Amino acid sequence: MKFRESLGYVGVVTGSLTFVPQVYQAWVSKSVGDLSIWMILILLLNVSIWLIYGIMGKDKAMILANTIIMVLSLLMLYFKLTF
Template identity: 40%
Template sequence: MTTLHLCIGSIAAVCTTLAFVPQVVQSWRTRDLSGISLPMYTIFTIGVLLWLIYGILIQDWPVIIANAITAMLASVVLLLKLKSCLAR
């Protein structure tokens, strides 16, 4: 892998990971998850966990780090959504 590939992958990883921060913050503050799709976040979180496993298998640090952080962020929203669904 060239330095250019690593830089592009790292920048992409930072952008896609940071994209979830506003949703987590808003969900945490307001506890309003009415606009969040439970099936979508469930499938998405599973997909991110699989990307994490894939990154580990191919030993690709941008993939590993980005998906580890994204998995944590998506899990927070998913758990808040599950909690709000169970409270109904």
């Protein structure tokens, strides 16, 4: 596997992990006042775009990563609207 391809996989993994600690902190603290609702909404739009892009290109790593980020974004949105 080429270096750039491996780097892409590391990027997909770290990308999927990015919002895990944020969702965890929001869940534990029940405090989301400092989270921007617009960040969450644009993130949801962005991840939807990349998910469609991934599906159209049959890119499994991209589909998996963006599905994970979409679930995390929806959790952040739910926490933002309910806490």
